[in-house]
Amino acid sequence: MVTPRERARERTMAEIRALAWKQVEELGAPALSLRAIARDLGVVSSAIYRYVASRDDLLTALLVEGFSDLAEAADAAEAAVPADAYRERWLAICRAMRAWALERPAAWGLLYGGPVPGYFAPQQETSPPGTRVLLRLAAAILEAKAAGRLEPKVGPAAGISQVSPQQRLALEAISADRGVPVDAELVALGILGWTAVLGVISSEVFEQLGPDGAPAVALLADIQFESIADAVGF
Amino acid sequence: MVTPRERARERTMAEIRALAWKQVEELGAPALSLRAIARDLGVVSSAIYRYVASRDDLLTALLVEGFSDLAEAADAAEAAVPADAYRERWLAICRAMRAWALERPAAWGLLYGGPVPGYFAPQQETSPPGTRVLLRLAAAILEAKAAGRLEPKVGPAAGISQVSPQQRLALEAISADRGVPVDAELVALGILGWTAVLGVISSEVFEQLGPDGAPAVALLADIQFESIADAVGF
DNA sequence: TGTACATCAGTGAACGCGCGTTCACTGATGTAC
DNA sequence: TGTACATCAGTGAACGCGCGTTCACTGATGTAC
Numbered sequence: 001m002v003t004p005r006e007r008a009r010e011r012t013m014a015e016i017r018a019l020a021w022k023q024v025e026e027l028g029a030p031a032l033s034l035r036a037i038a039r040d041l042g043v044v045s046s047a048i049y050r051y052v053a054s055r056d057d058l059l060t061a062l063l064v065e066g067f068s069d070l071a072e073a074a075d076a077a078e079a080a081v082p083a084d085a086y087r088e089r090w091l092a093i094c095r096a097m098r099a100w101a102l103e104r105p106a107a108w109g110l111l112y113g114g115p116v117p118g119y120f121a122p123q124q125e126t127s128p129p130g131t132r133v134l135l136r137l138a139a140a141i142l143e144a145k146a147a148g149r150l151e152p153k154v155g156p157a158a159g160i161s162q163v164s165p166q167q168r169l170a171l172e173a174i175s176a177d178r179g180v181p182v183d184a185e186l187v188a189l190g191i192l193g194w195t196a197v198l199g200v201i202s203s204e205v206f207e208q209l210g211p212d213g214a215p216a217v218a219l220l221a222d223i224q225f226e227s228i229a230d231a232v233g234f
Numbered sequence: 235m236v237t238p239r240e241r242a243r244e245r246t247m248a249e250i251r252a253l254a255w256k257q258v259e260e261l262g263a264p265a266l267s268l269r270a271i272a273r274d275l276g277v278v279s280s281a282i283y284r285y286v287a288s289r290d291d292l293l294t295a296l297l298v299e300g301f302s303d304l305a306e307a308a309d310a311a312e313a314a315v316p317a318d319a320y321r322e323r324w325l326a327i328c329r330a331m332r333a334w335a336l337e338r339p340a341a342w343g344l345l346y347g348g349p350v351p352g353y354f355a356p357q358q359e360t361s362p363p364g365t366r367v368l369l370r371l372a373a374a375i376l377e378a379k380a381a382g383r384l385e386p387k388v389g390p391a392a393g394i395s396q397v398s399p400q401q402r403l404a405l406e407a408i409s410a411d412r413g414v415p416v417d418a419e420l421v422a423l424g425i426l427g428w429t430a431v432l433g434v435i436s437s438e439v440f441e442q443l444g445p446d447g448a449p450a451v452a453l454l455a456d457i458q459f460e461s462i463a464d465a466v467g468f
Numbered sequence: 469t470g471t472a473c474a475t476c477a478g479t480g481a482a483c484g485c486g487c488g489t490t491c492a493c494t495g496a497t498g499t500a501c
Numbered sequence: 502t503g504t505a506c507a508t509c510a511g512t513g514a515a516c517g518c519g520c521g522t523t524c525a526c527t528g529a530t531g532t533a534c
Contacts, residue, residue, distance in 0.1 A: 028351030030264040035487060047511050114347030114440055117262030153387045155461030170450040177446055192458050199433020206348055210361045212411055216404040224426050227389030231465045281478050
């Protein structure tokens with residue numbers, strides 16, 4: 001049974017998160033202020049502490065919510081593609097990530113930009129939602145490989161270079177931690193794809209090519225995703 | 235003729251920049267504080283204004299200095315490699331960038347992380363030093379191409395996909411702005427390499443794969459650069 | 469070489485602002501008998 | 502159904518802190534005659 005009080009509390013908490021996101025969007029994560037949220041909420045500054053233990057606490061909640069929201073958008077986009085269209089699944093996730101990032105640039109900055117000064121994310125809370133998208137991308141690669149529909153074009157997976165025994169150990173530990181043993185070559189390929197995709201999106205969102213490069217980068221995003229897909233071997 | 239006063243002034247300005255970098259390293263760019271610099275300098279807070287017009291001014295100076303320092307490190311690394319070893323030149327720049335970023339993570343964050351809240355970089359000042367490294371990487375690609383030693387493996391340059399007329403216009407405008415007309419396919423390839431390299435380095439510096447992924451990412455950096463070089467076609 | 473004047477680094481006080489967090493409190497909403 | 506008590510949202514004042522920036526000033530260093 002949900003009491004009116006509980007409903008009111010839930011509504012207020014949702015409003016706090018919404019106002020916090022608005023602040024992050026407008027001024028960036030480092031500028032997030034509990035007092036400002038209280039002001040926007042029309043409430044005295046100390047009242048916030050009925051809902052949030054501390055500023056760090058709220059940042060953690062935003063991080064978790066942000067990662068989850070992004071993952072949901074990616075999942076939805078992937079679900080709209082046939083399961084055996086591996087390349088398209090992978091591309092759909094990339095495009096969904098980019099669309100989400102462009103819609104909420106500061107949120108993207110919070111998740112994948114530099115660290116927020118003075119704040120240290122508690123990994124045990126942020127890590128599971130933080131790796132969801134990465135795991136979906138990895139699944140597309142693994143399933144394509146299992147179906148014999150993957151021909152990597154670069155790196156050790158393509159036989160061009162080789163992983164050292166030391167690298168093999170570290171790489172296979174990553175997948176083993178998650179219960180699915182995978183070739184080191186394939187893990188390296190997956191990480192390459194992931195970091196490249198992050199780079200493409202961050203470059204656009206953070207305008208890292210300067211004002212003259214910006215329009216081209218926007219037009220180019222899709223070509224870049226396709227090129228990375230080529231490299232991965234879809 | 236350099237007067238003692240001028241020398242003292244120069245020394246103080248250098249010390250201010252050094253203290254500012256120390257602050258950025260320790261607390262991140264958004265936390266940069268003129269008062270704290272004055273304190274560290276052993277001087278009253280208002281005295282800073284004899285040397286720096288405002289906080290934004292100092293941030294701009296740091297940005298310019300950071301980009302320049304990074305570019306110098308990259309240039310030095312490239313110069314140690316024979317001019318016709320295109321792939322090695324390109325890799326040397328990547329490795330120098332990564333080494334610089336690991337040595338000064340917060341500086342990397344200032345240059346290539348999200349924006350500093352409330353600060354807008356004046357593009358006409360930061361753009362020239364900001365594009366130096368990118369242009370060196372581009373030069374390696376162009377020279378390899380001119381020497382007939384480039385076989386791109388992905389994207390339009392490899393003939394796998396195609397650029398639309400609209401994309402071609404935007405892409406060729408970028409290189410034309412710099413006086414060297416280049417094929418749209420090659421510009422796209424260069425930007426892909428650039429964004430992928432930024433992604434690889436930022437992923438490691440910002441620890442975007444979580445604590446379990448970190449050691450592998452470090453071991454993997456070089457493989458990733460090699461793989462990107464493969465994709466570009468060196 | 470000595471003196472009058474200009475330049476400039478640094479002082480100290482102040483303005484007005486915002487921040488996170490604590491604490492004792494009021495008063496309304498819920499719960500148990 | 503009515504009353505006593507517990508829960509809890511929100512208040513208001515305060516603590517102690519840091520920030521960027523301005524302003525009139527002192528006193529040492531440099532420059533021109």
